[in-house]
Amino acid sequence: MIRTSQSLLANTLMTLIIGRDWRFDGEDRESKEYKDHCDIISWFADVPSAPFAIQNFVKFAHENCNKKPGEWFGPSSASQSIKGLCDANYKKVGLRCYLCSSSGDIYEDELLEEAEDESGLFHPTLILAGIRLGVKNVNPVYWDFLKKLLGLEQSVGITGGRPSSSHYFYGYQGNFLFYLDPHFPQKALVVNDKHENEIGFPYHPELTNEEVDTVHTTTVRRLYLDQMDPSMLVGLLVKDREAYSQVKKVISEFDVSKRFLNFNR
Numbered sequence: 001m002i003r004t005s006q007s008l009l010a011n012t013l014m015t016l017i018i019g020r021d022w023r024f025d026g027e028d029r030e031s032k033e034y035k036d037h038c039d040i041i042s043w044f045a046d047v048p049s050a051p052f053a054i055q056n057f058v059k060f061a062h063e064n065c066n067k068k069p070g071e072w073f074g075p076s077s078a079s080q081s082i083k084g085l086c087d088a089n090y091k092k093v094g095l096r097c098y099l100c101s102s103s104g105d106i107y108e109d110e111l112l113e114e115a116e117d118e119s120g121l122f123h124p125t126l127i128l129a130g131i132r133l134g135v136k137n138v139n140p141v142y143w144d145f146l147k148k149l150l151g152l153e154q155s156v157g158i159t160g161g162r163p164s165s166s167h168y169f170y171g172y173q174g175n176f177l178f179y180l181d182p183h184f185p186q187k188a189l190v191v192n193d194k195h196e197n198e199i200g201f202p203y204h205p206e207l208t209n210e211e212v213d214t215v216h217t218t219t220v221r222r223l224y225l226d227q228m229d230p231s232m233l234v235g236l237l238v239k240d241r242e243a244y245s246q247v248k249k250v251i252s253e254f255d256v257s258k259r260f261l262n263f264n265r
Helices: 002-017 032-043 054-064 075-088 108-115 140-150 194-199 209-213 241-253
Strands: 096-099 105-107 125-132 155-162 165-173 176-180 221-224 231-238 262-264
Touching: 002 032, 002 054, 002 075, 002 155, 002 165, 002 231, 032 209, 054 075, 075 096, 075 125, 075 231, 096 108, 105 108, 108 125, 108 241, 140 155, 140 165, 165 221, 231 241, 241 262
Parallel strands: 096 125, 105 262
Antiparallel strands: 125 231, 155 165, 155 231, 165 176, 176 221
């Protein structure tokens, strides 16, 4: 769950900093977008000095969510850790975070209080909804709304999976969801701590091509919706007031009996 939560947050930062149109092709390694992408990778390196390292997820959850190292992470612990680490590094990455209630309620006054400053300027905000959509499987009544959210421009994916195995879902076709699977051991991504001490955060360590390639895949995996675990964390990135209004409109106009998110004042 920690690794898939990192995937959701990394995708959010990629969308925020680089945009949705850029693609990694393995060839263009001199562009600004590629270097920004390497910076983001380094923020998730497996060393405590990296702001979004697995060690910092574990440390935050231990200190704030009563989770011992090695203990199972659920959507609540994952979302709280993402928010805590984003808050701690806001001046460096410029991302705010709002957590929905466990019932899927989005309280507009609380969200805007998080997203807007005293002048009324709307800051990029990641909306996280930790929800459960059934007992053993996702209730079919929610399938269309789940796909609707995944298809939004503001979607940054879903951390969920199948029972006992967390996956990161990023798209769909029909009733199949496409996902990334972290259950494949590989070498830790270790960057030299001196980069942070010398030039500050964010930093751009000299990542090798092989290290960069380890965070990409050419394998497409899919899971039928009825095999998905009902407990999940849904992420939506609203960069500005217009994006927020669009998300609110889509959610509010969806059949209330078939959706699991609701805006409330």
